[in-house]
Amino acid sequence: MSDQPLAILFLNGPNLQLLGMREPGIYGTETLASIVARCQAVAGELGVALDCRQSNHEGTLVDWIDEMPGRFDGLVINPGAYTHTSVALRDAVATVRLPVVEVHISNIYQREEYRHRSYLSEVAWGMVAGLGTDGYEWALRALVRKLQKSSSEE
Numbered sequence: 001m002s003d004q005p006l007a008i009l010f011l012n013g014p015n016l017q018l019l020g021m022r023e024p025g026i027y028g029t030e031t032l033a034s035i036v037a038r039c040q041a042v043a044g045e046l047g048v049a050l051d052c053r054q055s056n057h058e059g060t061l062v063d064w065i066d067e068m069p070g071r072f073d074g075l076v077i078n079p080g081a082y083t084h085t086s087v088a089l090r091d092a093v094a095t096v097r098l099p100v101v102e103v104h105i106s107n108i109y110q111r112e113e114y115r116h117r118s119y120l121s122e123v124a125w126g127m128v129a130g131l132g133t134d135g136y137e138w139a140l141r142a143l144v145r146k147l148q149k150s151s152s153e154e
Contacts, residue, residue, distance in 0.1 A: 005049050006147050008140065009072040010039060011061060012054040013080030019105075019133075027105050030133045039076075042137050046144050058086055065092040074099040074143045076136065083108070083118045090119035099146055101139040104129040 012032060015022060020031035036052045043050035051072070055061050061082065068075065075098060082089050083104070093100050102120045107130030121127050126142060128135040 005047055006073045006144060006151075007049040007051065007071065008043065008143060009064065009068055009075045009077075010036070010050050010052040010136075010140070011064060011075065011077040011079075012052075013061060013078060013082050014056040016078060016080055017054050017056075028132055035133050035136050038133075039136055039140055042140055046141070048144055050140070058082055058088060062088050062092045065089070065096055068096045068098055072098065073147050074101075076101050076103060076139045076143055077120070078103040078105070078136070079120055083120060085119070087119055090123055093120055094123040099125040099143060099150075101125060101143045102127040102129075103135050103139045105132055105135060106130060 016032055019027055019035070020029055032054060039052065040050055053064060055064075061079070065075065075093070075096075077093075077100060079086065079089055079102065083102070100120070100123070102118065102124045104127070108118065118127070125146065126139070128139045128142070131138060
C-alpha cells in the first residue's frame with residue numbers, strides 16, 4: 001500500500017449510534033455523526049483515507065476486522081460493551097496483526113469493576129480512555145504517526 005495514502009478503518013461498537021442522547025453525564029452530548037465528521041477532517045489534514053462504520057453486532061465487527069489485511073493499514077476502534085466481553089473481537093484483532101488503537105470516551109478504570117477488563121488492550125498497540133470524544137482524534141493522530149514512522153523505517 002506504499003503508493004497509496006494510508007487507509008484507516010474506524011469502528012464503533014454497540015450503542016455508540018446513540019451518542020448525544022445516551023447518558024450525557026458519562027459520554028457527553030456530541031453525536032457519532034459529529035465525531036465522524038471531525039475525524040474525517042483530521043484524516044484529510046493528515047492525508048489518510050478513513051472508512052467509518054458502526055454496528056451493534058459483534059459478528060459484523062469481527063467480519064470488518066477480518067477484511068482489513070490488504071485494504072487497511074490500521075484500526076481505531078471503540079468496541080463499546082464488547083470491550084469487556086468479546087474474545088472474538090480480541091482474536092480478530094490479534095489475527096490481522098495490524099496496529100490498533102482502542103478508544104473509550106470515559107475512563108473505564110474509574111467506572112464499574114466489570115468495565116476494568118479490556119480484552120482488546122492485550123492485543124492493541126495503544127489505548128485512549130477518559131478524554132471524552134476528543135480521544136478519537138488523538139487515537140487517529142497517534143495511529144497515523146506510528147504508521148508513518150513504520151513506513152519510513154522500511
